[in-house]
Amino acid sequence: MKDVEFIATSFAVPERVVTNDQLASFMDTSDEWISKRTGIKRRHISEKENTSSLAFRAVKQLQEKSNFTPDEIDLIIVATMSPDNMTPSTAAMVQEMLGAKNAVAFDLSAACSGFSYALSVARSILLSNHWQKAIVIGAEVLSKLIDWRDRSTAVLFGDGAGAVLLSASEEKHVLGQDLKTFGELGNKLTAGYTKPMKNLLENNRQMSAFEMDGREVYRFVTHQVPDSILRAVQQANISLNAIDHFLLHQANERIIKQVAKKLDQPLSKFPMNIAEYGNTAAASEAILLAECVANNVIKKGDVIAMSGFGGGLTIATLIFKF
Numbered sequence: 152m153k154d155v156e157f158i159a160t161s162f163a164v165p166e167r168v169v170t171n172d173q174l175a176s177f178m179d180t181s182d183e184w185i186s187k188r189t190g191i192k193r194r195h196i197s198e199k200e201n202t203s204s205l206a207f208r209a210v211k212q213l214q215e216k217s218n219f220t221p222d223e224i225d226l227i228i229v230a231t232m233s234p235d236n237m238t239p240s241t242a243a244m245v246q247e248m249l250g251a252k253n254a255v256a257f258d259l260s261a262a263c264s265g266f267s268y269a270l271s272v273a274r275s276i277l278l279s280n281h282w283q284k285a286i287v288i289g290a291e292v293l294s295k296l297i298d299w300r301d302r303s304t305a306v307l308f309g310d311g312a313g314a315v316l317l318s319a320s321e322e323k324h325v326l327g328q329d330l331k332t333f334g335e336l337g338n339k340l341t342a343g344y345t346k347p348m349k350n351l352l353e354n355n356r357q358m359s360a361f362e363m364d365g366r367e368v369y370r371f372v373t374h375q376v377p378d379s380i381l382r383a384v385q386q387a388n389i390s391l392n393a394i395d396h397f398l399l400h401q402a403n404e405r406i407i408k409q410v411a412k413k414l415d416q417p418l419s420k421f422p423m424n425i426a427e428y429g430n431t432a433a434a435s436e437a438i439l440l441a442e443c444v445a446n447n448v449i450k451k452g453d454v455i456a457m458s459g460f461g462g463g464l465t466i467a468t469l470i471f472k473f
């Protein structure tokens with residue numbers, strides 16, 4: 152076994168759509184501001200489904216597409232920053248729902264880089280154990296972490312899940328990767344802070360909502376993402392022009408345009424779906440990949456640069472042959 156390959160991709164989003172105009176009806180914002188600054192027009196917001204339910208819905212579709220039996224799955228990783236619980240992990244819940252009794256399952260927390268981190272970790276685990284099959288999922292219900300009175304964050308995020316089935320391969324597929332963490336910048340993007348109790352009778356289990364220094368994160372990302380892609384491309388020993396598609400985390404259309412410009416690559420190589428889903432953190436790259444495969448934009452053998460960035464702060468780029 153030399154590497155892992157992508158066997159199938161899928162995604163699931165909540166039915167309920169919330170438009171920019173709907174947000175503007177209860178918040179001091181406008182469709183014009185949101186569209187111009189971010190490219191977002193709508194987002195899907197969960198009413199009943201939690202993160203594990205969206206993840207499982209994506210996995211069921213994956214099963215329909217690739218016909219695996221639950222017993223065959225060796226590993227399940229859910230990348231998420233909005234798990235149902237602290238424990239059990241969302242991955243353990245998916246394992247139970249699927250009946251994948253042979254699978255080791257755990258969550259991975261790296262915010263919007265989570266899906267790329269999880270692909271890298273799943274690959275290493277399959278390779279080192281000579282395991283055959285892994286399901287990697289990016290799933291989020293970010294709406295439960297948002298302060299819906301804070302226009303600076305509320306307009307940006309959405310809910311959803313995407314999944315891939317990875318299988319052992321005798322061919323090289325992952326050509327290069329660049330993972331980095333900038334813990335010193337962690338306070339630029341925070342959510343879900345819980346504080347220790349002052350006394351034992353205190354019953355305050357509240358979590359903090361999303362807070363982000365948008366301008367700082369924007370500066371960080373437009374500088375670091377092109378550098379990360381260049382490092383990964385160098386490791387892959389290919390030219391930038393050999394990349395067929397750049398799948399960037401869907402945080403902001405302006406960021407994607409800026410990265411395309413810095414890399415001197417045509418925007419047509421940067422598929423986007425931010426208008427429909429907003430920023431779905433760890434689910435974003437997984438949903439984009441699955442949509443591109445479903446629409447025949449990405450075909451078997453295409454060379455892809457997938458780059459995630461976000462809380463941590465974290466960056467992760469993977470170059471792989473689909």
Ligand code: ACO
Nearest residue numbers: 180184262263302303306365366368369402403432461462
């Ligand atoms: N509607 C109307 N006005 C608004 C809104 C809103 N929703 N939000 C902010 N404003 C106002 C601000 O109050 C400010 O007004 P002022 O000039 O009077 O003070 C003005 O608009 C400009 O605000 P900025 O924050 O400077 O706007 P900016 O152009 O930077 O856009 C944004 C904000 C979209 C957040 C951008 O900074 C960005 O995309 N940052 C990076 C986000 C990112 O990549 N995150 C990483 C992934 S997320 C994760 O890991 C979970």
